[in-house]
Amino acid sequence: MLVFEFKAYGKPHQFAAVDEAIRTAQFVRNSCIRYWMDNKKVDKYDLNKYCAVLARNFPFADELNSMARQASAERAWSSISRFYDNCKQKILGKKAYPQFQKDCRTVEYKTTGWKLDENRKTIAFTDKKGIGKLKLKGTRDLHFYQISQIKRVRLVKRADGVYVQFCIDVDREESIEPSGNTVGLDVGLKEYYTDSDGLVVENPRFLRQGEKVIKRFQRSVSRKVKGSKNRGKARQILGKRHLKISRQRKDHAIKLARCVVQSNDLIAYEDLRIKNMVKNHCLAKSINDASWYEFRIWIEYLAKVFKKVTVAVNPQYTSQECSSCGEIVKKTLSTRTHVCKCGCVMDRDENAARNILSRGLGTVGHTGTLGLEPSNSLGELTSTQVGEILPVARQLVD
DSSP: OEEEEEEEEOOHHHHHHHHHHHHHHHHHHHHHHHHHHHOTTOOHHHHHHHHHHHHHHOHHHHTSOHHHHHHHHHHHHHHHHHHHHHHHTTOSSOOOOOOOOSSOOEEEEOSSSEEEOTTSSEEEEOSTTOOEEEEEEOSOOGGGSOGGGEEEEEEEEETTEEEEEEEEOOOOOOOOOOOOOEEEEEEOSSEEEEETTSOEEEOOOHHHHHHHHHHHHHHHHHHSOTTOHHHHHHHHHHHHHHHHHHHHHHHHHHHHHHHHHHHOSEEEEEOOOHHHHTTOTTTHHHHHHHTHHHHHHHHHHHHHHTTOEEEEEOOTTTTTBOTTTOOBOOOOTTOOEEEOTTSOEEEHHHHHHHHHHHHHHHHTTTSBOBTOOOOSSSOOOOOOBOSOOOHHHHHHHO
């Protein structure tokens, strides 16, 4: 599934209609959550039927396309099923009980409710919300795909405008010659990552670089009266600054992941639990700024595209263990050089990267994490395939 995104251009009343469609989609989702709370034995088919009840009882809900209402019900069921799965797996702590959505920014249409022009430069929404025809501007060419391949169309509202996303049902595969290289990656805060060959990539720290400007705009928002138009304008400017940083992180992660995947046949990295790591309030901002998870997601996706092998290994003792003799050498976070009794002296992160590669080669074909497919913004991830032995993995092990 590919997701192509285009900037939408229209008149003010059209964007007001987009806002109304988004609010209606939020209403349908929250109503489905309430219906499930009151009737615990309902399933996803009951929620789809309940959309028709909402359309009969509320005229503004009937104005939204029927499949768009069903898509909102599917999102509600997605949160419910995730809660059920967490309960079955007995995950410690909170089980992600479904919550009412307060700030929805997207509405999703399926195969009806929209019509793409023959020149693929405009799209018209045909439901009763009155959105009408919007012009599209982007770098992608939709002429390569049939209309029947477009399974979803989303309207996404961001700080700098409205975007249209097309979810296209096509498998992306590219073939390149094997390089014969393997690499282990150790991510960090000082350096973005250090590989097993000693290559160091600096951490760009996009949030730290733009933090001074963000704080200035944040003070501007705080000075404005709540509910005023000036406060809304200041919030929009602040949102654009955050959006720029988010796009910088994504662009950096994609380009770096592509270089790593194309240069190696096997990539081993730490299976980090970022959600638990950010509980350390002293390092939470720096960890989020590094965007390790997004980097990992794009590595796994591009490895699937280029038919490479990725392995997530247990990070325990990768920094303490000597990559030469296997001896455990205790060291604090401030100790950046690994010194072992066997005479091995190297950078702490390079030693960890070599241990990660060694563990990855020892477990390849047994703990792969192939199958994750990122989207441009709001697409869901595919399931992780574990235990599949790939032909390339057999060659590396042999």
